[in-house]
Amino acid sequence: MANTNARILSTGRAYPEGVLTNADLEKLVETSDEWIISRTGIKERHKAADGEYTSQFAVRAAQQAIERARIDPSEIDLLICATVTPDQILPSTGCLIQAELGAHRAAAFDLAAACSGFLYGLTLANQMIRGGQARYALVIGAEVLTRYVDYTDRSTCVIFGDGAGAALVGASEGDERGILGTRIRSDGRYAEQLYAPGGGTRLGITADNVNSGQHYFRMKGNELFKVAVRSMADVSREVLEEAGYKGEDVKLFIPHQANQRITDAVANNLKVDSGIVYSNIAMHGNTSSASIPIALDECVEQGRISEGDLVLLASFGGGVTWGSVLMRW
Ligand code: COA
Secondary structure (H helix, E strand, O other), X not given: OOOEEEEEEEEEEEXXXXXXEHXXXXXXXXXXXXXXXXXXXXXXXXXXXXXXXXXXXXXXXXXXXXXXXXXXXXXXXXXXXXXXXXXXXXXXXXXXXXXXXXXXXXXXXXXOOHHHHXXXXXXXXXXXXXXXXXXXXXXXXXXXXXXXXXXXXXXXXXXXXXXXXXXXXXXXXXXXXXXXXXXXEEOHHHXXXXXXXXXXOOOOOOHHHHHOOOOOOEEOHHHHHHHHHHHHHHHHHHHHHHOOOOHHHOOEEEEOOOOHHHHHHHHHHXXXXXXXXXXXXXXXXXXXXXXXXXXXXXXXXXXXXXXXXXXXXXXXXOOOEEEEEEEXX
């Protein structure tokens, strides 16, 4: 299968019905709708109810993508679930999703790269398809982040939401469409800018650790902000340059939905027109690995992408991790 391109054939998305508005948060912590909107752009976010869990949203998003690609789940060779909020420690959420979908031939696993997880997964799927190891790959980003949010910490509880997005990636031979370039990076020296110390083997699941909230997210928002803008812009520029394009050539730019001010700063840095930058942060907040595939599916639904358009994706997240993918739709 030499000269095979990998292309996103279809997408899907799902989220909990439950919504947490800024007004709801005003009742929980000392904050205001005005502060949250001006500092983040977020108005509301979806929140899973007790009893709802990550793979449920992943399966719904994946089923949409599979139906739209008109393939049978048994044709999927690779199933990647990007998540930092798995259903359980063992087995992987990917395997649980695989069983629900009936994707019995797939190699299924989880990928933990926080908000960059979907682009990490897309990068792996691209290589597996180009190398002839897979014909169809399902890349999912799915999170129930609100389970790890401390609703007494105003600096984090306003940011995160829940949901899932999926992309069915397939081989597309002999045309110009598909993934043109990918770049993924990480730097563990910044691990403590966004982390949850408890719940693993280091600070185990003891009553003391749970009671003192060791499993909750902690974030140095201010420092993260600067690293996010710089690294997303740098890696996007690298991917564009390598493929022979400039920011002006991009028809749709979907950055990870972390904060409207980060999105604006990255777009400005890359010199892409604000009109081609997609944002849904107001309605979803930051859904980590789910944010880009949810946004992509919304763009497809709204007719914001046409065949042949140059589409740029960029992400940044805990780890820290970051990446960019350029594709011709
Ligand atoms: N409501 C009201 N005030 C708040 C608040 C809230 N929800 N959260 C923090 N504050 C306060 C702080 O306590 C601080 O008060 P102080 O000056 O009295 O100490 C003040 O606002 C400024 O805090 P700071 O952290 O400097 O604010 P900021 O402008 O950097 O905005 C974030 C905070 C979190 C919105 C911003 O840093 C951010 O979005 N960073 C990136 C986070 C991110 O995207 N993370 C995920 C990456 S994938």
